[in-house]
Amino acid sequence: MDYRLTVNGVMRLSDAAYIPQDPGNRDWLEYQAWLSEGGQVLPRLADPDSDDAQRGVLGLFKRLI
Template identity: 60%
Template sequence: MIVMYQLTETGVLRLSDLAYIPDCTDNFDWQEYQQWLKEGNKPLPMPVYIDNRIYITNGQARQQRIKREQQAKIKAEALALKKQVETLNTLVMNEV
C-alpha cells in the first residue's frame, strides 16, 4: 500500500486512514512520517479555503483564480462590444 501524507497547520494527515499526526517527536506516527520524508517522499501541500467553503490545494486555487480572471476579462470585453453595437445602432437609427 502506498502511504501519502498531506500537510496541515500543526502536523500531517495520513491519507490512507485519515489519521491526524501532530508535529510531536515522541509520536511514533510522526517518527514514521519523518522517515518517509528521509526516503525522498514529499507530502501534498496544505489545503486552502476559498470563501470559507471550498477545500482545495494551492495549485487548484491558482487555477481557479486564473479562470475567474479570464472570465472577468471576457465579460468586460463582451460588455464593451455590446456598448459599441448600441452606439452603432443609435447612429444608424438617427440617420434614417
C-alpha cells in the first residue's frame, strides 16, 4: 500500500481515497499500523501557488497566462 501526505491527512494511492487525521477512522488506524510496520509515506505535493511550484516549465506557463 502506498500513501501520500496531504494538508490534513493522507491519500491512499491505490484508490485515491482521502484519509483524514481522525483517530476514530478505520482507514487512519490502518495507515498508522502500516507506518509502525515500517511503511514510508510519500511527501506532500507542492501547493500550486507556492514558490517551488512557480519554478520550471509549468511555472513559466502559469506566469505567462
